[in-house]
Amino acid sequence: MSLAVLRSRALAGMDAPAVSVEVHLANGLPAMHIVGLPDAEVREAKDRVRAALQNSGFEVPNRRITVNLAPAELPKESGRFDLPIALGILAASEQIPARELDGYEFAGELSLSGSLRPVRGALAMSFAMQRRRAEGEPVRRFVLPAANADEAALVQDAVIHPAGTLLEVCAHFAARDEDGRLPRYRPVLPDQPPLYPDFADVKGQQQVKRALEVAAAGLHSALLIGPPGAGKSMLAARFPGLLPPLSEDEALESAAIQSLAGGFAIERWRRRPFRSPHHTSSGVALVGGGTVPRPGEVSLAHHGVLFLDELPVRSGFNLSVSNG
Numbered sequence: 001m002s003l004a005v006l007r008s009r010a011l012a013g014m015d016a017p018a019v020s021v022e023v024h025l026a027n028g029l030p031a032m033h034i035v036g037l038p039d040a041e042v043r044e045a046k047d048r049v050r051a052a053l054q055n056s057g058f059e060v061p062n063r064r065i066t067v068n069l070a071p072a073e074l075p076k077e078s079g080r081f082d083l084p085i086a087l088g089i090l091a092a093s094e095q096i097p098a099r100e101l102d103g104y105e106f107a108g109e110l111s112l113s114g115s116l117r118p119v120r121g122a123l124a125m126s127f128a129m130q131r132r133r134a135e136g137e138p139v140r141r142f143v144l145p146a147a148n149a150d151e152a153a154l155v156q157d158a159v160i161h162p163a164g165t166l167l168e169v170c171a172h173f174a175a176r177d178e179d180g181r182l183p184r185y186r187p188v189l190p191d192q193p194p195l196y197p198d199f200a201d202v203k204g205q206q207q208v209k210r211a212l213e214v215a216a217a218g219l220h221s222a223l224l225i226g227p228p229g230a231g232k233s234m235l236a237a238r239f240p241g242l243l244p245p246l247s248e249d250e251a252l253e254s255a256a257i258q259s260l261a262g263g264f265a266i267e268r269w270r271r272r273p274f275r276s277p278h279h280t281s282s283g284v285a286l287v288g289g290g291t292v293p294r295p296g297e298v299s300l301a302h303h304g305v306l307f308l309d310e311l312p313v314r315s316g317f318n319l320s321v322s323n324g
Helices: 045-055 082-092 122-134 146-152 166-174 206-217 232-237 248-260 283-287
Strands: 003-009 018-026 031-035 064-070 104-106 141-145 160-163
Touching: 003 082, 003 122, 018 082, 031 045, 045 082, 064 082, 082 104, 082 166, 122 141, 122 146, 122 248, 141 146, 146 160, 160 166, 206 232
Parallel strands: 003 104, 031 064, 104 141, 141 160
Antiparallel strands: 003 018, 018 064
């Protein structure tokens, strides 16, 4: 067998489109080429994968290796494709059995020693897998680094198999019984409701407290004006505690955005985000952007509170109020 096809996912904003990782071994001078609109991080995968295979005790085929990431028009970024590329090489060279690979999706960055490092957007990828399942696509399991297991397993009914090294993943597919396979991960969610700073810590300011309660009840924005030291920042930091608890869908949306930025932690599950960017933050930092779009502070505050301290100080910032 000189061809292996594995499944993975890219990131395109909040979506995680499916990617087929095709690995072909051919006669010719030994080399590895990655095609399919890869960026610099993906092109460098050939060096990481080669070292990881050798340090894990596998043989790198002395042949011409071509890796195609399809569809070709979709940009591919980050090291998430290291694991499927390495497994594709092993399957194409018959160093691991390939009979079950089609039932899985893979993501993970490889270190030179063969250990797996976490990647951004694990929750978004898991969420996309379940959405495709609802549309009638085949149900697949998800193999990814252990550090990403908590967030990926938040999606209901997702089958997550975390691994610490490339060897553990290979042992999973070579095992003849369940004892040698990677166990399905079950997240341990916080059993206590999220705790927020309490308005009880603020002495006085009864009129402002009442105004913020009304704003929270109607999900309105609020503009706090006062001299330094009046308590504006302290009051704003306590505003999320007035909002109702997040629903399951709202919590998943908020966590998925945090995952895209690489800042999600299971301790913040169902906790409304509170973002307080510095007043010198650029427009891109606030609204997001970049060659590969990343969420800005506005997106990171989704279903939470965005606190713009020193608002009038922002360069070129026009304050407007609308009822829309």
